[in-house]
Amino acid sequence: MNMNDKYDFKNSEPNWQKFWAENNVYGFNPDSDKPLYTIDTPPPTVSGAIHLGHIYSYTQAEVIARYRRFRGFNVRYPFGMDNNGLPTERLVEKELNIKGKDSSLKDFTEKCLATTEKYKIVYEELWQSLGLSVDWRLEYSTISEPVQLLVQKVFKDFYDRGLITRQEAPALFCFECGTSVAQAEVEEDEKESVFYDLAFTDKDGKTLTIATTRPELLPACLAIFVHPNDLRFRELVGTNATTPIGDVVPILTDDKVDMEKGSGAVMCCSYGDETDVYWVREHKLKEKLIVDRNGKFKKLDNAPDLLGLNFVDGRAKIIEKLETAGKILASKKISHNLGVHERCGTPIEYFTTVQWFVKTLPIKNEILEQGQKINWYPAFMYKRFEDWTLGLKWDWCISRERFYGIPLPAYTCDDCGKIFVPEIKDKPIDPRLESIGDLTCSCGSKKLSADGNVLDTWFTSSLTPDINNESDLNGAMKGKMFPLSMRPQAHDIIRTWAFYTIVMAYYRHKEVPWHDLMVSGHILAKQGVKISKKTGGGKYQPAELIAEHSADAVRYVMCGAKLGQDAYYDEAEVEKGKKLITKIFNAGKFVFSHLEENKFNKETKPAEIYPTDTWILAKAENAMSEMMKSLDQYDLIIARQRFEEFFWTDFCDNYLELVKGRLYGDKEKSGHSSALYTLYHTYLKILQMLAPFMPHITEEMYQAYFAKQEKITSLHQMIWLAENSKEKNKNDLACWETTLSYIYAMRQEKNKLNLRLGDSVAKIIISGLEENNKKLALAAEDLKNIAKAQNIEFKNQPETISVIIEKQD
């Protein structure tokens, strides 16, 4: 290594990435007899740019992958692309300014494939530039044929077992996207709205006030509900009322009515909210559907002028009419939270359609039991899973009336509605493009048509453990790796990805999908704004950050928060990583210069190890075993802290200063060769300890010197060796700590005497316990050197540690 070199990450990082790929350093070996560690990497949704949040969550998981490799595991760390379904469609629609529903299926599918292929390359480059130790040979795409085949086989299996049903029922629906959605895809948004008091008329012709924010649903009004205990309406229960547009509806009671709200009487329409759905079902009301599947009003006898309008325009229209008729008693603006579709922000409506559902409500308890068998890191994340599971109100709706996704493999008889789910053989099918063949329905009809829907993307991505396990690339291990070892993911998708995956694994294997679940938090911009698909991360673009600061430094920042904790991105923190890179480089330069100058050979062991050397070696081993303890618990920041303490304080600030005297001193003395030996092994251990966090600079330093001695291709193929050494090395560790406290005392003493640290002194007197003195006396030379003292004296005295310095004349 040229000692005048500066570390240039811009060249080095891509070089090492290439080096790792060429030497297959991170390759999964199905024939290895090492213990397995399999990771269920999140396949990022192709829906736009990768943002800092991704970097945060992926880096944390990646550090674990590297750590497990260092611990001797056969790590299977794959990658995937979730490139189908609604998010991808919306991306393509936006980028190409087209609408899926206006294009031919074939044309739209091709455009989706082309767009996702483009993004795939951008994504891969970014992940590689971050230094992810993924085995890229294992990459899968959720739209690929093998995945489609697996998904359809699962569908068929579930259908045959009665786990999937098709029902006509009111379901959550997004008219903007033209599809039903799952409960998990609904999120809250604060919307302005107007609260109207409408004048209904009771049996006696008196005004009955009904409050609503949805007057446009009046044509679908089925009943008025009041609370059974509400005395105000006692006389009216069981009679009829007339709506402002002239319909006659019954007044019924139900204890879901809140007497405090509005006038205490509420109208039930099909459908305004979940309670309406409940009342229609419970009171067996006959639903009136007033809009078509595009969300436009149908031709209605009781409101013909709404024809063709959407909800918003319809509301304006009907308000205008009611206003004129004097039926609006009051109105006030309010702001309230509405359920909107997370993909497009449009308020979610209820719409009666035919949908496919996976049964989840009947197995809530089983799902919870499975959840309990999983190790949640951090543990409190389990609570979120539990709350969500207990609060479920709908089965999992898995059909989507969209285009680009895995086709729902079913046909129905046009005449009697019977369902046919054909056997899935060696190829996925698309009922929209191919007929079922020559088949006659039991009703005698030959007209069988495609279901026409695609599957919810979660139906596919909840199978990632299976996709990984059943990949043809697994060789002898194919199908033998379930459950996987670990799933890393962020906390916002516990209710979707984690939940559905647990459901799938339960139905398919009666098993948990993985042993450990590593849940990371979100990274927030400094103002507390979430960095996500929507906000795009603003000025913090991952590619730019890496280009400016290096992947190692960016990675280091991303490991600076507790697992599961939302963190603020503080650009100043990157400096910490950059400083560490410089420090590692310079410490290495120093170490290597001495090793090379003295032609150090790893195989030649020194006759004896100098005491301080023994102590720092023990300390290094101890630091490593402390890191193991933390990393076994997915506790990155503690591991990082242990490293920093050891490297910065113990090694650089103190050990290197202690040992300089011997290094620059008599080369024939045994203390010299002992120092070389210790520098070699300690610095190599330092590189290993930092390697999971900063793979590039550590590889650079390894290759600069160690590779030719260790004869292992890459630092990242070495194994961490450290016993849980606290007991074994107790004595050595204590000696080291004592040494440090004397060094600190000596420095303070020099400071007090207005001496520079480099100033020579006549004598240094160390006072302390006799037993300590005995041990320290062994390292007298080092202590003399670091103090620049000509003589050293030990004085026995109980308890207090002190250092006295005698100045030179």
Next chain:
RNA sequence: GGGCGAUUAGCUCAGCUGGUUAGAGCGUUACAUUGACAUUGUAAAGGUCACAGGUUCGAGUCCUGUAUCGCCCACCA
């Protein structure tokens, strides 16, 4: 309204199963240093550990309550 998390130095955050003067980095001040270090080192200033009770010989750490912030869920008449 319910659940979960957070509240520790000016800023960003650690503090594991409760134990002597509460830590790191950045920032601030002083001094030193460029023969590993486009720097680094040493020293210093800076904290009623959100607040109020409680358990304990002892609490930032456990319990109860309050406040503020964030996330998730519910309410959506």
